[in-house]
Amino acid sequence: xxxxxxxxxxxxxxxxxxxxxxxxxxxxxxxxxxxxxxxxxxxxxxxxxxxxxxxxxxxxxxxxxxxxxxxxxxxxxxxxxxxxxxxxxxxxxxxxxxxxxxxxxxxxxxxxxxxxxxxxxxxxxxxxxxxxxxxxxxxxxxxxxxxxxxxxxxxxxxxxxxxxxxxxxxxxxxxxxxxxxxxxxxxxxxxxxxxxxxxxxxxxxxxxxxxxxxxxxxxxxxxxxxxxxxxxxxxxxxxxxxxxxxxxxxxxxxxxxxxxxxxxxxxxxxxxx
Numbered sequence: 498x499x500x501x502x503x504x505x506x507x508x509x510x511x512x513x514x515x516x517x518x519x520x521x522x523x524x525x526x527x528x529x530x531x532x533x534x535x536x537x538x539x540x541x542x543x544x545x546x547x548x549x550x551x552x553x554x555x556x557x558x559x560x561x562x563x564x565x566x567x568x569x570x571x572x573x574x575x576x577x578x579x580x581x582x583x584x585x586x587x588x589x590x591x592x593x594x595x596x597x598x599x600x601x602x603x604x605x606x607x608x609x610x611x612x613x614x615x616x617x618x619x620x621x622x623x624x625x626x627x628x629x630x631x632x633x634x635x636x637x638x639x640x641x642x643x644x645x646x647x648x649x650x651x652x653x654x655x656x657x658x659x660x661x662x663x664x665x666x667x668x669x670x671x672x673x674x675x676x677x678x679x680x681x682x683x684x685x686x687x688x689x690x691x692x693x694x695x696x697x698x699x700x701x702x703x704x705x706x707x708x709x710x711x712x713x714x715x716x717x718x719x720x721x722x723x724x725x726x727x728x729x730x731x732x733x734x735x736x737x738x739x740x741x742x743x744x745x746x747x748x749x750x751x752x753x754x755x756x757x758x759x760x761x762x763x764x765x766x767x768x769x770x
Contacts, residue, residue, distance in 0.1 A: 508532035510590045512577060512623060513597025514560060518638060518701070522594055527565040534586045535560060536575040536597070577619030583626040590630065595623050596638035598681070601674055608673040616677035617684060624688045624696070634695045639682045641702045642675040 509526060513519040514535030526533050540557040557572055573586035577597050587593060599615045620637065627635045646662035654660070661683070667676035682698050689696035722732070 506531065507589060507591035508534050508571075509592045509594065510534040510536065510573075510586050511594045511596070512536045512575070512583075512586075513595075514572075515557075516596060518596040519594075520560065522596065523560060523570070524563050527563055527569055530565075530569075532569045532571075534571050534573055534590060536573050536583070536586045538574070538576050540572040540574050577622055578615060580622035580626055583622060584630070587626050587630040587632060590632055592634040592636070593623065593627055593632050594636045594638065595620065597623075598638075598678070605671070605673045608671075608676075612673040612677040613680070616681045620681040620685055621688070624685060624692075624694060628692055628694055632694070634697065635685075636697045636699055637682065637685045639698045639700050640674075640678040641700055642672075643678040643682045644700060646670075646672060646675040646679075 509531055511519050511523050511526070511533060514523050515537050519535070523533055523535050537557060560566060560570060560572065563570065575582040575586050577583070597619065599612055601612065605611050623637075624635065643662055644656055644660045646667055647660065648666055649663065650656075650660065662675050662679045664676055664679055667673070667679065685696050685698060688694065722730070
């Protein structure tokens with residue numbers, strides 16, 4: 498007797514799907530056969546200014562062009578500052594990935610409005626919406642900024658989950674992004690303990706990838722290897738550095754034999770991806 502087919506996989510949701518991290522995550526999930534709910538603040542632009550209309554339109558357009566998108570991708574208009582707008586996007590989802598957060602391009606004029614409210618209140622709204630929708634797992638995309646900005650940490654201290662950026666120092670130095678990511682992650686883990694929602698935080702150190710074109714920037718910084726050389730560092734072949742990096746990632750459980758395999762803590766329940 499032929500065994501019955503496995504039940505259909507419940508969808509997962511990605512907030513901030515128009516961003517760099519969010520869009521690549523959508524692409525990966527679609528390639529692995531997931532049905533994906535993707536949130537955008539404005540999937541179909543209503544912007545009156547022609548100079549900015551193409552930006553919002555491109556967010557939804559390029560997501561719809563991804564492989565498997567026609568049958569497995571649904572776009573939802575939602576803003577993390579409006580908890581009610583997340584309800585439809587999270588409905589029926591087994592898991593949610595939350596990379597949506599503001600990244601400052603210029604000096605922050607109003608830290609509360611520009612950084613803290615979207616990051617902290619926005620994450621709180623996502624947590625509450627996950628609980629209301631009976632989501633099984635939430636992956637909060639945090640940042641190295643939440644753990645590294647602490648002058649009191651010894652220089653040789655190994656950074657782990659017990660380390661946090663010093664919020665007082667963040668405020669004194671007007672490092673609002675670090676403060677926002679620190680408060681958002683602390684609050685997410687506290688909410689998880691109190692409310693029983695399975696929350697995983699992903700500390701991203703850096704993100705980069707292919708660009709369609711090179712963009713020149715004004716704030717250029719000259720780099721030199723003179724100081725590490727004086728400390729005993731010696732140049733070596735790039736392939737040796739890359740090989741060591743791959744081995745360290747394997748030991749950390751971040752990669753496997755299969756390309757683009759999600760580390761186990763970020764996989765949704767009952768999946769082998």
